[in-house]
Amino acid sequence: MSLPHAILTALLERPSSGLELTRRFDRSIGYFWSATHQQIYRELGRLEESGYIRALAPEQPARGRKKEYEVLPAGREELTGWVAGREDPKPVRDPLLLRMRAAAVVGTDGLPVELRRHLALHESQLAEYRDIEARDFSPGPNPDAAPAASEADRLRHLVLRAGIDLERMWVEWLTEALRESDTAPAGPEGA
Amino acid sequence: MSLPHAILTALLERPSSGLELTRRFDRSIGYFWSATHQQIYRELGRLEESGYIRALAPEQPARGRKKEYEVLPAGREELTGWVAGREDPKPVRDPLLLRMRAAAVVGTDGLPVELRRHLALHESQLAEYRDIEARDFSPGPNPDAAPAASEADRLRHLVLRAGIDLERMWVEWLTEALRESDTAPAGPEGA
DNA sequence: TCTGCCATGTAATATGTTACATGATTGT
DNA sequence: ACAATCATGTAACATATTACATGGCAGA
Numbered sequence: 001m002s003l004p005h006a007i008l009t010a011l012l013e014r015p016s017s018g019l020e021l022t023r024r025f026d027r028s029i030g031y032f033w034s035a036t037h038q039q040i041y042r043e044l045g046r047l048e049e050s051g052y053i054r055a056l057a058p059e060q061p062a063r064g065r066k067k068e069y070e071v072l073p074a075g076r077e078e079l080t081g082w083v084a085g086r087e088d089p090k091p092v093r094d095p096l097l098l099r100m101r102a103a104a105v106v107g108t109d110g111l112p113v114e115l116r117r118h119l120a121l122h123e124s125q126l127a128e129y130r131d132i133e134a135r136d137f138s139p140g141p142n143p144d145a146a147p148a149a150s151e152a153d154r155l156r157h158l159v160l161r162a163g164i165d166l167e168r169m170w171v172e173w174l175t176e177a178l179r180e181s182d183t184a185p186a187g188p189e190g191a
Numbered sequence: 192m193s194l195p196h197a198i199l200t201a202l203l204e205r206p207s208s209g210l211e212l213t214r215r216f217d218r219s220i221g222y223f224w225s226a227t228h229q230q231i232y233r234e235l236g237r238l239e240e241s242g243y244i245r246a247l248a249p250e251q252p253a254r255g256r257k258k259e260y261e262v263l264p265a266g267r268e269e270l271t272g273w274v275a276g277r278e279d280p281k282p283v284r285d286p287l288l289l290r291m292r293a294a295a296v297v298g299t300d301g302l303p304v305e306l307r308r309h310l311a312l313h314e315s316q317l318a319e320y321r322d323i324e325a326r327d328f329s330p331g332p333n334p335d336a337a338p339a340a341s342e343a344d345r346l347r348h349l350v351l352r353a354g355i356d357l358e359r360m361w362v363e364w365l366t367e368a369l370r371e372s373d374t375a376p377a378g379p380e381g382a
Numbered sequence: 383t384c385t386g387c388c389a390t391g392t393a394a395t396a397t398g399t400t401a402c403a404t405g406a407t408t409g410t
Numbered sequence: 411a412c413a414a415t416c417a418t419g420t421a422a423c424a425t426a427t428t429a430c431a432t433g434g435c436a437g438a
Contacts, residue, residue: 110275
């Protein structure tokens with residue numbers, strides 16, 4: 001039940017149309033909750049029906065016309081309640097780890113190539129996050145002179161650092177995995 | 192498309208019935224790919240129909256009777272091909288990070304309690320992984336004298352270390368998040 | 383007018399979750 | 411006989427993915 005709350009958060013940050021939301025889900029919000037435009041349009045319909053959001057500048061029932069949405073008080077309340085609620089962390093679900101486990105049974109053919117590819121992807125993502133951090137959360141040359149970060153900025157920086165920590169973890173783990181597979185002779189294991 | 196391959200891997204490690212698989216998906220395999228018994232039974236049916244697995248000790252079409260499955264050569268080939276294939280890492284999808292982003296807009300009421308709860312859960316999971324590592328992959332007092340780990344063991348250890356690294360990352364991140372929210376006064380942000 | 387892109391949407395399918403149903407086996 | 415548990419399954423629903431459809435608008 002996270003997608004509706006992701007959309008409410010995005011719309012509170014800035015009222016948007018479906019396509020604008022889709023683009024924001026390809027960047028900032030999408031860094032920790034991805035969604036396609038089909039999901040977003042469907043969910044916008046539901047949220048409107050529930051009275052959590054409403055369309056601005058109406059009188060345009062046409063199909064190809066832009067439709068902006070804003071959050072209603074009921075939507076803000078719903079989101080506030082969700083933030084305060086309980087939700088256990090989901091168990092990890094990672095196809096790459098599964099493939100490594102499978103490789104322990106049927107052999108590692110083709111795996112190192114894939115590990116190198118993933119390493120490059122994670123390094124690239126890490127670099128992107130670090131750029132964002134330098135741009136949006138740089139402390140400046142004299143931290144004491146800078147204004148104290150707002151609570152909202154502090155939270156957004158924390159979320160970004162989770163992304164950075166995660167990517168760094170994968171980069172380190174993949175590097176170690178490749179180092180080992182270079183050292184050990186990697187013959188087929190599945191005989 | 193990972194669940195069928197998770198099941199093929201599990202069945203190659205050891206032929207099992209549906210319920211036995213379910214239990215293994217609550218432990219070892221479930222640490223990086225979870226599944227309920229309903230998913231497993233449905234997928235077992237499909238895999239059998241595709242000719243990837245077959246039921247052992249047949250002649251028992253009854254409902255409550257145990258049914259063991261084993262992997263056929265076609266199933267092993269399918270799995271080998273999947274291991275060698277390409278599959279991009281999925282973007283992160285984490286409700287807790289989403290909630291922190293939402294909290295930046297509507298306020299942090301109730302969040303610290305939840306962060307502490309998650310911290311305890313991750314610490315517990317980390318401890319469990321470390322127990323498994325000590326039990327199954329301990330180098331012993333004299334590593335040089337111990338037999339070299341097999342390629343399969345090396346891979347399984349790597350997968351376990353990914354789990355350990357992930358949990359440790361969350362423990363550290365949550366600890367830092369709590370330390371900051373103790374320092375900074377956490378007033379409602381959504382005014 | 384034609385092409386390309388902006389924008390919203392439908393349809394079909396796949397996967398995952400929750401609740402419930404049925405039969406078999408074992409111990410009391 | 412009964413209850414508890416093992417074991418396999420169905421049904422309904424929710425969510426996510428993929429492919430396609432429709433209309434508006436701007437410029438060549």
